Amino acid sequence: MKCYIMTRATKAGAAAKSPLGFCLHDHDACVRDALVAAETRCAAGGLRLTPVRRRVLELLLQEHRALGAYAILDRLREEGFGSQPPVAYRALDFLVANGLAHKIERLNAFIACVHPDEGHTPAFMICRLCDAVAETYSSPARGALGDAARASGFRIERTVVEAEGLCPTCITEAEG
Amino acid sequence: MKCYIMTRATKAGAAAKSPLGFCLHDHDACVRDALVAAETRCAAGGLRLTPVRRRVLELLLQEHRALGAYAILDRLREEGFGSQPPVAYRALDFLVANGLAHKIERLNAFIACVHPDEGHTPAFMICRLCDAVAETYSSPARGALGDAARASGFRIERTVVEAEGLCPTCITEAEG
DNA sequence: CGTCTCCATGTGATTTTATAACACTTATCG
DNA sequence: CGATAAGTGTTATAAAATCACATGGAGACG
Numbered sequence: 001m002k003c004y005i006m007t008r009a010t011k012a013g014a015a016a017k018s019p020l021g022f023c024l025h026d027h028d029a030c031v032r033d034a035l036v037a038a039e040t041r042c043a044a045g046g047l048r049l050t051p052v053r054r055r056v057l058e059l060l061l062q063e064h065r066a067l068g069a070y071a072i073l074d075r076l077r078e079e080g081f082g083s084q085p086p087v088a089y090r091a092l093d094f095l096v097a098n099g100l101a102h103k104i105e106r107l108n109a110f111i112a113c114v115h116p117d118e119g120h121t122p123a124f125m126i127c128r129l130c131d132a133v134a135e136t137y138s139s140p141a142r143g144a145l146g147d148a149a150r151a152s153g154f155r156i157e158r159t160v161v162e163a164e165g166l167c168p169t170c171i172t173e174a175e176g
Numbered sequence: 177m178k179c180y181i182m183t184r185a186t187k188a189g190a191a192a193k194s195p196l197g198f199c200l201h202d203h204d205a206c207v208r209d210a211l212v213a214a215e216t217r218c219a220a221g222g223l224r225l226t227p228v229r230r231r232v233l234e235l236l237l238q239e240h241r242a243l244g245a246y247a248i249l250d251r252l253r254e255e256g257f258g259s260q261p262p263v264a265y266r267a268l269d270f271l272v273a274n275g276l277a278h279k280i281e282r283l284n285a286f287i288a289c290v291h292p293d294e295g296h297t298p299a300f301m302i303c304r305l306c307d308a309v310a311e312t313y314s315s316p317a318r319g320a321l322g323d324a325a326r327a328s329g330f331r332i333e334r335t336v337v338e339a340e341g342l343c344p345t346c347i348t349e350a351e352g
Numbered sequence: 353c354g355t356c357t358c359c360a361t362g363t364g365a366t367t368t369t370a371t372a373a374c375a376c377t378t379a380t381c382g
Numbered sequence: 383c384g385a386t387a388a389g390t391g392t393t394a395t396a397a398a399a400t401c402a403c404a405t406g407g408a409g410a411c412g
Contacts, residue, residue, distance in 0.1 A: 022328040048408090050360070069398070082362045089399065090361080105281035106336055108369095108398060123321045125330045136324035140337060143319050145299045148312035152198045153344035154301045160282055160338040161316060168329035224379085226389070245369070258391050265370065266390080284369060284398090 022125070022134050022167050031061040034112065038100050047098055052081050056091040057112060060101055065131050066109035104133060106162045111135065121159060127167035129174070134167070198301070198310050198343050207237040210288065214276050223274055228257050232267040233288060236277055241307050242285035280309060282338045287311065297335060303343035305350070310343070 038057055042049040049057075059075055060067060073088035081087060092110050095101035101112050102122055111133050115122065123138035138161045140146065149156050166174065214233055218225040225233075235251055236243060249264035257263060268286050271277035277288050278298055287309050291298065299314030314337045316322065325332050342350065 022330060048360080052361075084363055085399065086401090087362070094360095105338070123316070123324075125321075125325060125328075125332070127330075128333070134324075134328065134330065136321060138316065138321045139319060140299070140314065140316065140339065143315060145301075145312060145314045145337060145339060148299075148310075149301060149339065149341075152301075152310065153347065154198060154303075154310065154339070155342045155347055156301070156339045157304070157341040158339070160336060160340070161321060162281070162336040163316065163321060163325065163330070163332045163334070164336070165325075165333040166331045171329065171331055224389080228390075260392060261370065262372090263391070270389095 022132065022169070030114075031058065034061050034114065041100070042098070045098070047094075052076065052087065053091045053094050055079070055081070056088070057095055057100055060095075060110060060112035064111075064133065066104040066107045066111045066126075066133050068107075068109045072110070102135070104162060105160050106164065107131075107133075121161075123161035124163065125167070126162060126164045127170055128164050129166060129170040132167050132169075198308065198345070203238075206290075207234065210237050210290065217276070218274070221274070223270075228252065228263065229267045229270050231255070231257070232264070233271055233276055236271075236286060236288035240287075240309065242280040242283045242287045242302075242309050244283075244285045248286070278311070280338060281336050282340060283307075283309075297337075299337035299339070301339045301341065301343070303346055304340055305342060305346040308343050308345075 035054070035058060038054075039049055041047070055076065056072055059072055069085065069088045069092060072092070073083070073085060076087060076091075077083040092101065092103075095112075096103055096110070099113055099118065101110050102124070103110050104124055104126065106126060111124070113122070114135050115137075121138055121140070123136050123140075125134045125136065127133070138159070140159045140161055141149065141156055145159075146156070148154075211230070211234060214230075215225055217223070231252065232248055235248055245261065245264045245268060248268070249259070249261060252263060253259040268277065268279075271288075272279055272286070275289055275294065277286050278300070279286050280300055280302065282302060287300070289298070290311050291313075297314055297316070299312050299316075301310045301312065303309070314335070316335045316337055317325070317332055321335075322332070324330075
């Protein structure tokens with residue numbers, strides 16, 4: 001499954017075969033495939049993708065944007081799930097712990113993972129105008145950061161890499 | 177001015193000449209020099225390093241750890257400055273906006289900048305046991321992230337790079 | 353089948369982090 | 383000096399996250 005970010009307009013169509021990032025794609029298929037992949041992974045790993053958890057993942061997948069826990073909670077409440085913050089946070093914790101979603105620290109918000117592969121090091125590109133978020137890969141430990149860590153004896157366990165800027169659509173709109 | 181992170185014990189002494197990261201150094205000199213550098217920079221740039229702002233910077237410099245806004249506020253209150261959140265947040269905003277401090281997104285906390293040079297791209301190593309934070313450099317735009325950005329037409333304006341893991345001291349204590 | 357246990361869900365209450373809105377003071381500059 | 387912009391202070395409130403505890407359901411096991 002490949003899933004590319006689509007900003008703004010939701011034109012269904014074949015996804016361009018460019019590297020991960022901002023580009024058009026068939027969003028319905030994207031969501032469907034990701035849910036199937038998540039179910040498969042959970043079944044294989046003995047994890048319980050319960051209704052709330054599944055629904056939260058679905059909500060995240062439907063937007064290629066980061067959603068705050070309270071935005072999710074509002075939806076859950078409307079749909080008859082619990083109405084208190086822990087309901088949303090617990091589902092999100094589960095998804096994040098199992099690599100099905102990521103937290104965008106910069107935004108205090110969450111996004112579905114579009115890279116079903118295990119053990120990747122995600123990086124994000126966040127558009128400061130339209131809030132679209134694209135997930136991609138990084139290997140920060142290979143560059144200057146890794147050098148500094150090795151030199152000083154720091155053991156990296158996890159990295160947060162988030163780039164803020166302008167997505168292609170917003171660049172065009174802003175500059176003509 | 178060079179300023180290295182000192183975790184735990186505060187042994188004064190010559191700083192090891194290793195790359196930026198975790199290592200011993202003369203902390204008093206580190207703080208003093210950083211304050212002088214900040215004053216110089218502010219004077220040169222027409223910025224007003226007022227008493228609250230200066231004091232907040234000093235508080236941050238005294239610890240090589242990230243401090244939450246409310247921890248800072250507590251100190252300010254004790255010292256007769258204003259006692260409400262905006263007092264701390266405004267000083268922190270000023271310091272961050274002018275490159276004298278950084279926000280550690282992962283921790284929702286702030287740390288003094290130890291790299292007086294303009295326009296650097298900071299990266300942080302955060303120890304999950306003792307909370308020490310070391311600042312170093314990164315060039316995320318040169319690696320996989322930069323490739324993805326260029327390929328998809330995303331314009332990076334700012335990056336957040338934070339590595340979480342174990343500092344040398346905590347590795348030793350945990351395993352030694 | 354019962355029941356024990358673990359995990360998940362639900363709720364109320366609280367803590368932590370951050371901002372809005374407005375009054376007052378001080379610095380700067382014509 | 384007076385106008386204006388910037389800084390400080392306060393009250394109030396919003397937003398994000400966690401704690402503590404009760405309830406309920408799925409599997410494991412006798």
